[in-house]
Amino acid sequence: GESVGLHLPTLSVQEGDNSIINCAYSNSASDYFIWYKQESGKGPQFIIDIRSNMDKRQGQRVTVLLNKTVKHLSLQIAATQPGDSAVYFCAENKDAGNMLTFGGGTRLMVKP
Amino acid sequence: ETGVTQTPRHLVMGMTNKKSLKCEQHLGHNAMYWYKQSAKKPLELMFVYNFKEQTENNSVPSRFSPECPNSSHLFLHLHTLQPEDSALYLCASSRGGGVYDEQFFGPGTRLTVL
Numbered sequence: 001g002e003s004v005g006l007h008l009p010t011l012s013v014q015e016g017d018n019s020i021i022n023c024a025y026s027n028s029a030s031d032y033f034i035w036y037k038q039e040s041g042k043g044p045q046f047i048i049d050i051r052s053n054m055d056k057r058q059g060q061r062v063t064v065l066l067n068k069t070v071k072h073l074s075l076q077i078a079a080t081q082p083g084d085s086a087v088y089f090c091a092e093n094k095d096a097g098n099m100l101t102f103g104g105g106t107r108l109m110v111k112p
Numbered sequence: 113e114t115g116v117t118q119t120p121r122h123l124v125m126g127m128t129n130k131k132s133l134k135c136e137q138h139l140g141h142n143a144m145y146w147y148k149q150s151a152k153k154p155l156e157l158m159f160v161y162n163f164k165e166q167t168e169n170n171s172v173p174s175r176f177s178p179e180c181p182n183s184s185h186l187f188l189h190l191h192t193l194q195p196e197d198s199a200l201y202l203c204a205s206s207r208g209g210g211v212y213d214e215q216f217f218g219p220g221t222r223l224t225v226l
Contacts, residue, residue, distance in 0.1 A: 032211055043114065043202050043217030044155070089154065093211045099168060100211060102155040 008087065010107045019077040021106045023090035028071060030092035034100065035064055035075045039086045047075070047088075077108075085110045115139040116218035118203050124224045125193065133188040133221045135203030141216070143209035144186040146178060149220070150199035161186060162209035193225045 013019045025033065031052035036044040050057045050064045050073075057064050063076040073090050089105035116137045125131050137144065146158040160168035161180040175197075177189040186203055200220040206213035 041219065043116070043204070043219050045114070045217070046214050091155075098209070098211045099157055099160070099170075100215075104154045 008105050008107045010109060012109045012111060013080050015080060015082060015110055015112050017080055019075075019080045019084070019108060019110075021075045021077075021088045021108065023073040023075075023103050023106075025071050025073060025090065025092045025103070027092060027094040027101075028068075029095045031096045032093045033064070033066060033073050034091045035062075035073075036089055036091065036102075037084075037086045038089070038105070044089070080108075080110050082110045082112055084108060114216045114218065116203060116205055116216050118201075118218040118221050120221060121219065122222045122224075124226065125190065126226050127193060127195070129193075130189070130191045132190065133201055133203075133223075135186040135188075135218055137184055137186075137203075137205035137216070137218075139205055139207075139216060141205040141207050142183050143206045143213065144180060144183070145204040145206075145215065146176075146186065146188050147202040147204065147217075148199050149202055155202070158188075160209060167209060190223075193223075195225050198223055198225045 034049045035047045037047050038044045048059045048062050048064050050066050061078045065074045087105045087107050090103045091100040094101045119134045143162045145160050148156045157170045158172045159178045164180050175192050179187040202220045203218045204215040206215045
């Protein structure tokens with residue numbers, strides 16, 4: 001059959017606005033989640049993590065929300081800047097294991 | 113920079129070639145990882161080494177052969193690859209091999225198999 005590329009959803013925001021990037025995870029036993037940022041030509045970079053005993057965790061300009069009921073993770077970026085333009089993806093430790101499984105990612109584009 | 117370097121940054125090889133990817137970390141970490149990032153799938157773990165011992169092989173075909181001579185260096189030897197192996201190969205390191213240890217990624221090697 002024909003090969004297709006991984007389709008990345010794109011979120012386009014105006015500079016200064018807040019951004020919300022979502023991730024649906026698959027495994028109810030996962031107990032650790034990470035958000036990564038990957039800029040063009042670079043490897044992924046850790047942004048923020050959260051354990052399943054928490055619903056919310058804040059960093060510098062970023063907040064991660066975890067809703068275990070619907071297996072949903074979100075990343076909120078406040079006052080989005082052009083330097084935030086990148087692909088963002090989440091990772092989980094399936095079955096509370098020692099290895100990470102990654103999601104497909106969302107491309108964030110910041111308009112000046 | 114992250115403290116993890118990878119060479120070469122770009123590699124084009126034929127299906128019958130043998131080549132190697134190199135990764136070096138300058139962070140004093142004990143665990144190192146190989147990941148594959150292709151256009152068709154999310155980032156996939158390939159191998160994990162902790163204190164030079166392989167602790168994970170994520171069902172990777174034998175045409176990929178890792179080598180970890182010490183905690184600072186990791187190689188991925190490539191032999192008889194297929195065009196579908198074309199991808200970005202990322203190396204990472206972490207202080208320990210546990211899931212809670214932050215992984216630091218290199219910039220990757222963009223591999224094209226003709």
